[in-house]
Amino acid sequence: MMYPWLWRHLPGPTWARATIVVLAIAVVVFALFEWVFPWVSEMLPYQDQTVGE
Amino acid sequence: MSAQSPPHADNERPAPAVPAPRRRWLTIATGVTGEVLVTAGILLGLFVVWQLFYTDILSGRTQHAALEDTDFAEDFRVPPVTVIDGVVNAADTEAPIELIPDELKVYSPTGAPITAEPAAPETFGRLWVPRWGSDYVKPISQGTDREVTLDRLGIGHYQSTAMPGEVGNFAIAGHRTSYGKPFADVDKLIAGDALIVQTEEAWFVYRVTASQIVLPHQVEVIAPVPNAPGALPTTASITLTSCHPKFSAEKRFIVHGELEYWAPTGHGYPQEVFDKS
Numbered sequence: 001m002m003y004p005w006l007w008r009h010l011p012g013p014t015w016a017r018a019t020i021v022v023l024a025i026a027v028v029v030f031a032l033f034e035w036v037f038p039w040v041s042e043m044l045p046y047q048d049q050t051v052g053e
Numbered sequence: 054m055s056a057q058s059p060p061h062a063d064n065e066r067p068a069p070a071v072p073a074p075r076r077r078w079l080t081i082a083t084g085v086t087g088e089v090l091v092t093a094g095i096l097l098g099l100f101v102v103w104q105l106f107y108t109d110i111l112s113g114r115t116q117h118a119a120l121e122d123t124d125f126a127e128d129f130r131v132p133p134v135t136v137i138d139g140v141v142n143a144a145d146t147e148a149p150i151e152l153i154p155d156e157l158k159v160y161s162p163t164g165a166p167i168t169a170e171p172a173a174p175e176t177f178g179r180l181w182v183p184r185w186g187s188d189y190v191k192p193i194s195q196g197t198d199r200e201v202t203l204d205r206l207g208i209g210h211y212q213s214t215a216m217p218g219e220v221g222n223f224a225i226a227g228h229r230t231s232y233g234k235p236f237a238d239v240d241k242l243i244a245g246d247a248l249i250v251q252t253e254e255a256w257f258v259y260r261v262t263a264s265q266i267v268l269p270h271q272v273e274v275i276a277p278v279p280n281a282p283g284a285l286p287t288t289a290s291i292t293l294t295s296c297h298p299k300f301s302a303e304k305r306f307i308v309h310g311e312l313e314y315w316a317p318t319g320h321g322y323p324q325e326v327f328d329k330s
Contacts, residue, residue: 001084005225029099038105042200045302049295050197050211050226051272 104231108204112233118209119176119192125253126319129179129190134327141327151321153256158314162289165218165315166254171195174202174209178217179250180225180235183328184242186301192237192317193217193250207235211275215289217250218257218315222290224275229295229306236295237308240264247325248291248310256323259291259310266297266304274307288312 010017041047096314120129133144141150159165171177173196182189196202202209208227216222225238242248248259267274275292278284287310297306316323 001081001088003088007192013086032099033103033107037100038200040100041104045074046300047228047231047296048269048302049203049228049305050209051267051269051274051294051305051307 060292074139079227095274099121103117108231109233112129112205112207112231114206116192116233116235116311119206120179120190123179123192124175125179125251127251127322128158131322131326132187132188133187136245139324141322141324150327151319152324153316157316157320159316160313162218162220162312165257166252166317167216167219168252168254170213170310171211172196174206176206177210177252179251180208182242182246183249183325184246185238191227191233193225204232207233214275214292215277215286217252218255218289218312220289221277221286222275222279222292223250224292224294226294228289228298230299236293236306239293239295239308240297242293242308247313247323247328248293248308249323249325250291251318251320255315255317257289257315258313258323258325259289260313261308261310264306264308267307269302269305271305274305274309 007017007021010020012020061082092244093095102303116239125330132146134141134150135144135147139309141152143150155170167176174194176194178193180191180193191207193208193210194202194206197209197211203226208225211224211226213226217223227239228234229236242261242264243264244261246261250257250259250262265274273280273282274294276282276284277286279290279292291310291312293308293310295306296302
């Protein structure tokens, strides 16, 4: 469906497409670990350890 | 009409003609939904990996860097030691480790050099807890904001509570899970355990007196006299706060302690650093 569609629309031979996919996944995971997850975790209270009003 | 669709006797249209595109859309919708769900599952899995492992690595690194930035007389790296009859020697070279002589120990907060409260998130001290391992030493930094202090630097000092050795309540918070989890074993502390705070000017040896589990809004645990808000303090207390139960924000695990003695830095380590854990 969407993933096969993306795959079909990537340019180049199979090895080039595979390289693009690996790079894209690396970029996505990096963005998640650096910015998205820290931001999400701020919203979640299960890690709070301070007392306060 | 193709040969595969024989003409019908009545005016009914051939069976596959209408359902075909509908089935196609159904297949696409199901497929995309499946992919979205699988993707969501992978994202949740990645979040767990990030929370449980990656924050430990990142935060562990910044905490170690913060320790290295503290330039106190006694190094935070202590070699493995052997303790025989109160004499502490390096395990490999048998070189004696300098211990604070008794005459320098002051068994009251009187005269203790008090570090001025810095701006967040400056690191101003180190916490040594032999119960948590002979190599347990972590930086203490200013503030209890998660993003600024606790998630990066580990242990944070509640703003405007007493500083180490000061009469009042030196209150600090730390993660019990992930982010380097400085207070992972907060529930293992028992009365009498040493909590040793090192600043640029002095060593402060506190002793655990009590622990309790409270609700997050019970700020009286960090009052100048713990659990007695409004009372005038006469002793130097220490209070540790962490979450409870693990991976939950429902309650807080609290440990209280009292200052036993303080001593100036530059004359060796307190004997308690080498207490058996």
